[in-house]
Amino acid sequence: MITWQGGKRLLPMTAALGLILAGCGREDLSVLRPQGPAAESSFDLMKLSITIMIAVLLIVFSIAAYVLVKFRRKPGRREIPVQVEGNFKLEVVWTVIPLILVVILAVPTVKAVFAAGNDHADDPDAVKVKVTGHQYWWEFEYTDYGVKTAQDLVIPAGKDIAFELRTADVLHSFWVPSLSGKIDTNPDGTVNRFSFSAPNEGVYRGKCAELCGPSHGFMEFKVKSVSEAEFEQWLASMKAPAVLPEDPQLAETFRSACLRCHAVGDQGLAVGPDLTGFGSRESVAGILLNDDTGADGAPILENIQTWLRDPESVKPGNTMPDPKADLGLTDAEIDGIAEYLAGYTLE
Ligand code: HEC
Ligand SMILES: [Cu+2]
Known part of the structure; x- marks a missing residue:
């Protein structure tokens, strides 16, 4: 039993945990605020599994509470109650219900996983971007346009972006929580591909999600989703002749x-x-x-x-x-x- 003394000790811990968790809610860095179809599909799966889990939890706990109260030892009763073992109907019920729940979870999950596998590599409408992870910065090359940049990935809103990912050194992981899942950049030379899009214009924060050295935590980048016209303008000015210091x-x-x-x-x-x-x-x-x-x-x-x-x-x-x-x-x-x-x- 939690005594008042124990409760008093729990209080600051609970408060601290609440504060720490509140820090996870940054608008531009949260899987709980999806800003694109890829992130939305993961979020939908999370909502589905959490809903099922809560329903199971409520039902099981209600039954447990009911049984605890209803069948508790009554005052004055000393004898051991009749011992029941095995009940065919119940056994079938609690085998079949979880099976149905697993199927309800599996169908949309498998569908979403296959949809996430579409890397748009051969899609002529997709914008191709070659991503290279470096200790501790990100390089973005727009192969169709001959433009290279770093740290800020500028993309046209709504378009599918076809990524091709590599690393120049160690294992990194490319992650924009509000837009999609993670994908590794592998040191063995394999090229990973995936795709996402950002329908809404805005700036989204990205992170390296694989411990890669002392400055791993600072290996951030931004995704800037801009209008098609702004994107074209950006490409053109990136290709303009170099500007050097005047002096x-x-x-x-x-x-x-x-x-x-x-x-x-x-x-x-x-x-x-x-x-x-x-x-x-x-x-x-x-x-x-x-x-x-x-x-x-x-x-x-x-x-x-x-x-x-x-x-x-x-x-x-x-x-x-x-x-x-x-x-x-x-x-x-x-x-x-x-x-x-x-x-x-x-x-
Ligand atoms: C030996 C190669 C090398 C030389 C020489 C060098 N840098 Fe860098 N610089 C780097 C690397 C590598 C990074 C990325 C560091 C990181 O973020 O981990 C970097 C990062 C930067 C950044 C941040 C880039 C960004 O995308 O935000 C700036 C600004 C910069 N360097 C300016 C300079 C200037 C100015 C000089 C000359 C005085 C210079 N660098 C000389 C290798 C070099
Ligand atoms: Cu990293």
């Missing part, structure tokens, strides 16, 4: 220190995330907010500066060299590049 000296520093790993437009290499149109991104390195413009109309540089001054402090174990310690940049050069990157926006 020729700073441009030279950027070229020699940064473009051997990063690409902007048609320049540089794609060892690290493509930085084309960086100012229009939702985030810096996937995890820091890419702040918008401040009250004075100038971009807020704080988070880009934080990253460039010490990438290791933001994402421990990431492979970008420290601009100051390893690449020899001065604080002024770092600030100049931060300003340039923040101002490098897309149409």
Whole structure:
């Protein structure tokens, strides 16, 4: 029995649990708020199984409670009641009912699993995206358009996106909870395919869902669902010629220190995330907010500066060299590049 003392101890625990669970409800990162057909079909299955479970629970517990009360030992009765064993009718009932319940669960589940298997790889209307997981960032390549980007997956609302997923290093898992289930990127070279769509325009958060190293928890990305016209516009501006820092000296520093790993437009290499149109991104390195413009109309540089001054402090174990310690940049050069990157926006 729970005494008042015990109850008092349970109270803060229950409160803490409530608070912790409340944190699971983030609007843009929840399977309980599906925003697309793939996530809706999983959510429907969850609702179906939970409904069945609650019904079973209520019925079984009601019967148990009824039996406990009805057949409890009455005052004054001392003899052992008649011992009954085996009842054919009851045995049939509690074998057949669970079987029916399993069938009710299995049919829609199998249907949903097969539907989820449609990867739209050969669908000419689908937008093909090659996803590569890296410790600790995501690369997105639009193979039909010759465009590459990182961290922000821009997609046209309502269209099926045909994904082809790989990893550059270890096992990762690509997961946008409000849009679909997870899919692994396998280190053995296998290519995984799947598909989802986002009918509503908006920004959805994605996560790496497979422990991949010290900065696994920071391996976030965004899915930006935009109108068809905005998508076309985005593709066009991603293909526009590279914009480099205006100051020729700073441009030279950027070229020699940064473009051997990063690409902007048609320049540089794609060892690290493509930085084309960086100012229009939702985030810096996937995890820091890419702040918008401040009250004075100038971009807020704080988070880009934080990253460039010490990438290791933001994402421990990431492979970008420290601009100051390893690449020899001065604080002024770092600030100049931060300003340039923040101002490098897309149409
Ligand atoms: C040796 C290759 C390398 C060099 C050189 C390098 N970087 Fe990086 N950079 C990376 C990698 C890898 C990441 C991804 C780190 C992560 O998120 O795990 C990255 C991430 C970034 C990001 C965040 C990207 C995003 O998608 O949000 C910015 C901004 C950036 N680098 C700027 C620079 C600048 C500016 C320089 C030159 C001073 C530079 N980098 C030099 C490899 C490099
Ligand atoms: Cu990961």
